[in-house]
Amino acid sequence: MAIKKNQTVTMNFELKINDEILESNIDSEPIVFTYESGEIIPGLETRIEDMNEGETKKIKVPADEAYGAYNDELAETLPISDFEGINLEIGMVLEADGENGEIFKATVTEVTEENVTVDYNHPLAGCDLDFTVLIQKVI
Structure with missing residues (x-):
């Protein structure tokens, strides 16, 4: 089932910046969130729409769709x-x-x-984010 608004998504991910892993739950508990509820960064959320259970995808999120430009x-x-x-x-x-x-x-x-x-900038402001996501479940 592809991801649509207000569905519950269970997802594993790895986040890299300049080929350095900053965060990963690939071998641990996935995150669970409601799609389009603002629980994850907008640029990632729009890029996982229409992904299906069991699908893995590499996603690049530009800084302006993540934590914004450095100010x-x-x-x-x-x-x-x-x-x-x-x-x-x-x-x-x-x-x-x-x-x-x-x-x-x-x-x-x-x-x-x-x-x-x-x-006062977010620590990742000005950074493009490279994700690998695995959609475990869509309800």
């Missing part, structure tokens, strides 16, 4: 005093509450004696 304006440098009591490390992901109660994440990209540079 230089989403990085900022703040005084290190804003981070008192935190043992900062490059690559560390910090969470904070926004003005409207939303939670946002920032990755620490640079730490000096005076300043900390944080990046």
Whole structure:
């Protein structure tokens, strides 16, 4: 059965960027999601439509249909005093509450004696994603 809107899909996948595996559930539990419910990235979702149970497919999702283009304006440098009591490390992901109660994440990209540079872009922003997907079940 081919995948259509509101169906439950059971899928295994492998995600690569520049031939490096970032995530894989090929030899473990598959993910289960409702098609067209926004549970997976849009570019992958549109490219699995009409796949059938048991079908495997290699799929390239461009950055603009995944996590978007990298935006230089989403990085900022703040005084290190804003981070008192935190043992900062490059690559560390910090969470904070926004003005409207939303939670946002920032990755620490640079730490000096005076300043900390944080990046609010998604870690995969600007990256084209290469997937191998196996559709296990469609209900």
